[in-house]
Amino acid sequence: MDNRKMVDDITSMDEDFAKWYTDIVKKAELVGYTSIKGCLVIRPYGYAIWENMQRILDGMFKATGHENVCMPMFIPESLLNKEKDHVEGFAPEVAWVTHGGSEKLEERLCVRPTSETLFCEHYSNIIHSYRDLPKLYNQWVSVVRWEKTTRPFLRSREFLWQEGHTIHETAAQAVEETEKMLGVYAKFCEDALAMPVVKGKKTESDKFAGAVSTYAIEALMHDGKALQAGTSHYFGDGFARAFDITFSDRENKKSFPHQTSWGVSTRLIGGIIMTHGDDNGLALPPAVAPIQAVIIPIAAHKGGVIEKARELEQKLKASVRVALDESDNSPGWKFAQYEMKGVPVRIELGPRDIENGECVIVTRHNREKTVVKLDGIVQAVEQKLREVHDGLYKKALENRIKRTYDCKTTDEMIDVMRENGDGFIRAMWCGSEECEDAVKEKTGAGSRCIPFEQESISDKCVCCQRPAKTMVLWGKAY
């Protein structure tokens, strides 16, 4: 394997990970800046990744019985104010519309930071009987949160996402939905994005504004920082009471329904970059890569090369997202270019290969070269795509395992992080908010989640040494 760095205008990730990240999003043509802080152009290559993610996720939502809808982008202030915790959580970061044309509005409108309130207003209009339940809705929209610090994909002021909103007859059904959708997200991250995640529950202080409980999937990035990759919330009947959503139940009594919401966003693209990328650029998981395989003709001016390359392209087209680069850039330039863009598989085809009835296949994540017969090219490329997915997943999982540490005291946490850099720390917790805050204060690592898969590291709290209740996953977060 050849690990030389082939692209010298990307900052090395070991030297400056943050700079490396911004270099990648610019050089791989994922985003462009605009004159509004934190509002980005998602360029065709970046958007194509999102479209692939959407297509796969949308299929999973449909398969679990959900319907797509679309709510307005404005929320009247009075509507946002109806649920106390919710408005307190979101008010500091909403953008307001105060004028229509030159007329000042009677009531200002906020640009949706999330759409719970709109869904609730709608539910109150359409739900009357237990026969109207459940409603399993989802929408693909953008939302606005006026963030102070912005970073492409990871934290922007406007971002694309999907938000699922469901409403159920019983609490048990809503809890089941919350857990089911978290599972869908975890499966998507692992099967489509090759990104291993930890499923867990958020602590009280960290849950969504207005939720009874919040579940999340947490991923560990290459630099040891955690990324919340998706969330799923159980609301109980709190929103229903605040918005007066009622139905006649099976005993003909007035009853409050139970709700959930869940979302993932373009932030996942940031997660892909920081999970799989290296000093040569992006490395995209095949399932979402806009181009899965690129054909590079060698000595394209020589007789028969271009014709053979086009023939190959046609053959692959049926089952692979394939591109043929006929530009007159040098082969070396193209190698570097497509590596930077993270294309999983490269096919080199030159006069020598054609003579032998073969071609060279190179996989992005490890740069391994394989010579294959042109006869079996389709199967060979499909096989290589699976290898890239598995290779990316394995590499990411190994990074997480290597960077996950068990600690019994906060001093141990500090030492571990100083010696090894950031990562996940598994440590016990007594359940008090004071200790949660103190750990963050002392170590810089906050609570990421209470993993579903519990293990007893110790019987005492990592902070106060009183009896521990649960194991918590701690880490520095994006």
Add this chain to the structure above:
RNA sequence: CGGGGUGUAGCUCAGUUUGGUAGAGCGCUUGGUUCGGGACCAAGAGGCCGAGUGUUCAAGUCACUUCACUCCGACCA
């Protein structure tokens, strides 16, 4: 929101200290030679020096304001 850094050609940057006709490399265009890891030669195009106000005979350069990007914190899902 606090602290640092940066805005000059499409990109990366020099020029600012000491005010005096706008620079380089890469990229781009045209033609030719090349082609198995970022090729070479020749000719060309390309700028309201982030925006605004001020000082000055004269501002990329000095002062103030503002916007954006970026890093570190705080906040945040």
